[in-house]
Amino acid sequence: MAKDSPITVVSSTELRNLMTALSARDSIHSTQEIVLHDDAQGYLAHKYWLDIMGVSGYLRDALLSVHAGGGLSRAMANDDLFLRLQMLRKPEDDEDDYYVCDGPPSDAV
Amino acid sequence: MIKAVHNSELWQRLHSADHGVIIVVGTGQWGKTATVHSLIDSGAFRDRNVALVKYSQEFIEAHSYPDNYRAVPWPDDISDILGILHPSRDVVVVDDSIFIAGARDSGTRENKGLQKLMTIISHNELFVILTIQNTSMLDISMFQSQDVYMIHKNMDVVAIEQERDAQKISQTIANLYLQRKMKDYSGIVHPKAWGYCSTTREIIAFKLPSWWQPAMSKPFKGMVMH
Numbered sequence: 001m002a003k004d005s006p007i008t009v010v011s012s013t014e015l016r017n018l019m020t021a022l023s024a025r026d027s028i029h030s031t032q033e034i035v036l037h038d039d040a041q042g043y044l045a046h047k048y049w050l051d052i053m054g055v056s057g058y059l060r061d062a063l064l065s066v067h068a069g070g071g072l073s074r075a076m077a078n079d080d081l082f083l084r085l086q087m088l089r090k091p092e093d094d095e096d097d098y099y100v101c102d103g104p105p106s107d108a109v
Numbered sequence: 110m111i112k113a114v115h116n117s118e119l120w121q122r123l124h125s126a127d128h129g130v131i132i133v134v135g136t137g138q139w140g141k142t143a144t145v146h147s148l149i150d151s152g153a154f155r156d157r158n159v160a161l162v163k164y165s166q167e168f169i170e171a172h173s174y175p176d177n178y179r180a181v182p183w184p185d186d187i188s189d190i191l192g193i194l195h196p197s198r199d200v201v202v203v204d205d206s207i208f209i210a211g212a213r214d215s216g217t218r219e220n221k222g223l224q225k226l227m228t229i230i231s232h233n234e235l236f237v238i239l240t241i242q243n244t245s246m247l248d249i250s251m252f253q254s255q256d257v258y259m260i261h262k263n264m265d266v267v268a269i270e271q272e273r274d275a276q277k278i279s280q281t282i283a284n285l286y287l288q289r290k291m292k293d294y295s296g297i298v299h300p301k302a303w304g305y306c307s308t309t310r311e312i313i314a315f316k317l318p319s320w321w322q323p324a325m326s327k328p329f330k331g332m333v334m335h
Contacts, residue, residue: 012270015269015270015277015281016266016270018281019266019269019281019284022281022285023285023288097110097111097112097312098111098112098290098311098312098313098314099111099112099113099114099116099117099120099311099312099313099314100111100112100113100114100313100314100316101114101120101147101148101151101313101314101315101316102113102114102147102151102316103150103151103152103316103318103319104150104151104152105113105115105152
């Protein structure tokens with residue numbers, strides 16, 4: 001992926017590989033992180049530095065979100081699908097939340 | 110945390126609106142039609158009547174649909190549509206919408222008619238629900254309404270590759286959510302119940318309405334569309 005490219009085309013092969021990698025997570029028992037970012041090395045270096053320094057919780061998330069926020073701006077400006085995917089919340093963030101659609105409200109007449 | 114759908118942003122937005130387009134997309138036999146009726150049965154559209162486009166009235170009468178369901182034809186002349194649909198009072202269901210809104214049939218009479226209808230649904234306070242197996246099969250004009258809600262059902266990976274670019278990412282994300290839920294709630298929630306609304310980013314388990322019969326998922330069985 002060329003940095004600052006105005007348009008990123010996601011090929012079918014890449015998409016299939018991405019699907020395979022993501023769906024394989026359940027069968028891999030080591031920590032796996034997929035980073036799709038125009039500066040993945042910088043993002044990981046930042047993340048590891050925070051880990052080494054013992055920065056965790058809200059502060060860690062906030063500092064990483066600054067990094068992510070810049071990526072999101074670029075993603076929106078460049079219509080970069082890979083970057084948008086990277087910026088989306090991970091499914092694990094709210095994996096326990098869901099709604100049940102099972103008829104009208106109980107107070108319905 | 111598990112909540113009733115009435116607390117979801119999707120339900121609340123639909124419940125407070127007076128028009129909109131809902132597109133339910135996913136591979137065949139993954140519960141798109143049942144999802145549509147589950148959503149209607151939840152009261153999201155209040156007490157509106159349900160107009161099932163191109164269904165046969167015999168099919169409606171042969172099955173246990175609620176009294177406010179009816180079959181409607183698609184008119185030869187779109188100017189007659191408001192004699193068939195009732196502004197402010199109907200939810201219009203176009204099941205397997207490729208028959209009248211197929212991307213490869215954009216110049217046909219029926220497709221042009223639906224395109225025109227989409228431009229005036231807000232004026233006539235109508236909800237239109239479309240089901241389709243892949244959005245690449247759906248005419249682009251169906252997405253150009255200002256109030257579109259996308260509900261994704263599970264989609265085959267090969268089918269995702271054929272999706273419109275704008276939908277590939279959403280459907281990929283949807284599949285990840287849905288497949289995770291299918292695994293985590295295996296034996297508890299039917300795998301076909303799961304749906305993901307990419308408009309509001311909500312995961313919803315659509316249960317079958319109490320009046321549901323399996324044959325209702327194949328309303329066009331034995332029919333040849335013209």
